[in-house]
Amino acid sequence: MGKPLPDITAERRQRRLFLAADSDLPGFADNIAVLVFLTIFMVLYCSPVHAEDVAAAASANSRSSAQESYSWVSGGVGDEARAALQQQAGSYNVQVTFSERHGAYIAGVPFTISRVDGLVKQREAHAGTADGPLLYLRLPPGTYLIRAQIDGVWQSQRVNAPASGAPIKLSFIAVGE
Numbered sequence: 001m002g003k004p005l006p007d008i009t010a011e012r013r014q015r016r017l018f019l020a021a022d023s024d025l026p027g028f029a030d031n032i033a034v035l036v037f038l039t040i041f042m043v044l045y046c047s048p049v050h051a052e053d054v055a056a057a058a059s060a061n062s063r064s065s066a067q068e069s070y071s072w073v074s075g076g077v078g079d080e081a082r083a084a085l086q087q088q089a090g091s092y093n094v095q096v097t098f099s100e101r102h103g104a105y106i107a108g109v110p111f112t113i114s115r116v117d118g119l120v121k122q123r124e125a126h127a128g129t130a131d132g133p134l135l136y137l138r139l140p141p142g143t144y145l146i147r148a149q150i151d152g153v154w155q156s157q158r159v160n161a162p163a164s165g166a167p168i169k170l171s172f173i174a175v176g177e
Contacts (some may be wrong), residue, residue, distance in 0.1 A: 105133030
């Protein structure tokens with residue numbers, strides 16, 4: 001007969017003793033600690049920051065300049081910017097939302113605001129582009145024609161801006177797919 005087969009379990013035991021005695025290699029507990037640290041780091045690093053400064057989120061929204069006839073703010077792209085804008089909603093008497101037919105918000109919508117006296121449109125008071133799906137307007141009491149261009153089609157809605165009370169809410173919805 002040939003040589004006897006080596007004792008594999010004895011060889012494994014010897015290898016374990018060698019690895020445990022080698023101080024350059026981390027032990028099992030060290031490996032677990034490193035894995036836990038890396039897991040926590042990745043979870044925190046990849047998670048959205050919910051404690052973002054509201055002022056920083058609001059800076060992502062655009063505002064009317066001091067020279068314009070009417071005060072307005074638009075934006076709301078992203079959760080933080082939308083939350084910052086919605087905190088200001090109470091100080092605007094007309095609130096406009098732009099969306100697709102299936103409810104997805106859209107941005108970059110050209111709009112106009114015109115004061116209306118009776119059946120006659122007086123003049124276009126403001127033309128701009130909404131930077132996000134929300135457009136909040138602070139209009140003097142009266143009747144206005146608000147127009148928005150979505151998918152190349154101009155839509156218009158007539159609104160009576162209130163002096164006080166609950167804001168008027170308008171929605172402009174894309175007509176295409």
